[in-house]
Amino acid sequence: MKIHSNRLMMIHSYQQTSTKPMDNQKTLKTQSADQLEISPQAQEILKQSIENQAVESAKIQELKDRIANGTYQADSKRIADKLFSIWNKGSHQ
Numbered sequence: 001m002k003i004h005s006n007r008l009m010m011i012h013s014y015q016q017t018s019t020k021p022m023d024n025q026k027t028l029k030t031q032s033a034d035q036l037e038i039s040p041q042a043q044e045i046l047k048q049s050i051e052n053q054a055v056e057s058a059k060i061q062e063l064k065d066r067i068a069n070g071t072y073q074a075d076s077k078r079i080a081d082k083l084f085s086i087w088n089k090g091s092h093q
Contacts, residue, residue, distance in 0.1 A: 066072035
């Protein structure tokens with residue numbers, strides 16, 4: 001059996017490059033860390049969003065409690081009016 005020397009050279013070359021530390025690791029260490037700055041407007045929007053979410057959660061929990069207790073009364077006229085307006089919009093399209 002004959003072994004071609006160029007195949008051995010390719011394997012040897014691969015082994016050398018796989019064990020050598022990468023140059024880009026040095027570059028990564030010298031680069032500064034990323035930074036993120038949030039504007040005061042964005043901070044205010046986030047604060048309001050968190051507050052709104054808390055209010056909505058409280059309303060949902062109140063409705064769940066009223067339904068569970070049997071004290072929730074649905075406004076049938078309001079429901080019918082809303083369904084009718086949705087139905088009318090759909091029939092014109």
